[in-house]
Amino acid sequence: MANNEQNTKYTADVILPPSKRPTLTPATEPVVAIGTSTGGTQALSTVLCALPAHAPGIVIVQHMPAQFTAPFADRLNTQCAIEVREAKSGDRVRPGLALIAPGGRHMVMHRAVGYYYVDIVDGLPVNRHRPSVDVLFRSVAQNAGAAATGIIMTGMGDDGAAGMKEMFDAGAYTIAQDEKTCVVFGMPKVAIELGGVRIIVPLQKIPEMIVLAGRERQPHSGHSHP
Numbered sequence: 001m002a003n004n005e006q007n008t009k010y011t012a013d014v015i016l017p018p019s020k021r022p023t024l025t026p027a028t029e030p031v032v033a034i035g036t037s038t039g040g041t042q043a044l045s046t047v048l049c050a051l052p053a054h055a056p057g058i059v060i061v062q063h064m065p066a067q068f069t070a071p072f073a074d075r076l077n078t079q080c081a082i083e084v085r086e087a088k089s090g091d092r093v094r095p096g097l098a099l100i101a102p103g104g105r106h107m108v109m110h111r112a113v114g115y116y117y118v119d120i121v122d123g124l125p126v127n128r129h130r131p132s133v134d135v136l137f138r139s140v141a142q143n144a145g146a147a148a149t150g151i152i153m154t155g156m157g158d159d160g161a162a163g164m165k166e167m168f169d170a171g172a173y174t175i176a177q178d179e180k181t182c183v184v185f186g187m188p189k190v191a192i193e194l195g196g197v198r199i200i201v202p203l204q205k206i207p208e209m210i211v212l213a214g215r216e217r218q219p220h221s222g223h224s225h226p
Contacts, residue, residue: 039183
């Protein structure tokens with residue numbers, strides 16, 4: 001990585017431009033977006049392995065070097081009732097499947113007629129990370145709006161906090177892991193401070209929230225978290 005990439009903190013704008021106020025028609029399928037970093041591999045294992053096979057479609061950014069994401073996804077796939085795999089461009093987001101962004105590249109979610117799919121893209125690091133949670137969360141805010149649930153878990157720094165606020169403002173239901181169960185209460189703390197978090201829950205409660213996200217629910221109106 002060039003020195004200027006290491007020293008400059010880019011925002012998601014370098015990968016995905018901010019959109020004007022979304023004017024989406026209601027989506028039919030719920031989607032769950034998860035962002036995590038330090039401590040996230042164990043946290044993701046705890047969450048994904050507790051999900052039933054019919055859980056809603058999930059897209060994930062875990063900060064991890066390129067050579068580790070595929071083996072990590074493969075290991076989870078052998079342990080979980082849902083399917084877990086490293087994402088490839090064109091993969092559809094569907095119930096019972098969790099897609100993990102490959103290390104070293106960004107993942108963005110798009111919406112087609114009746115379904116979501118992901119693209120894996122190159123580009124500058126965002127918040128000094130590639131993949132970046134902010135990039136994924138912005139794409140989910142723009143393409144799923146109130147049909148999305150955003151979850152920010154243990155991690156150092158602030159990647160994902162701005163994107164979670166965008167999801168919140170687009171009507172998504174947003175969740176932060178609580179300080180007690182985080183290895184590092186960095187990313188969730190900043191997301192809470194930005195006003196982008198609807199509820200704060202312990203790690204063990206997150207699988208239940210994901211299952212609830214797959215059921216019909218009323219999107220919140222964009223007020224601050226309690």
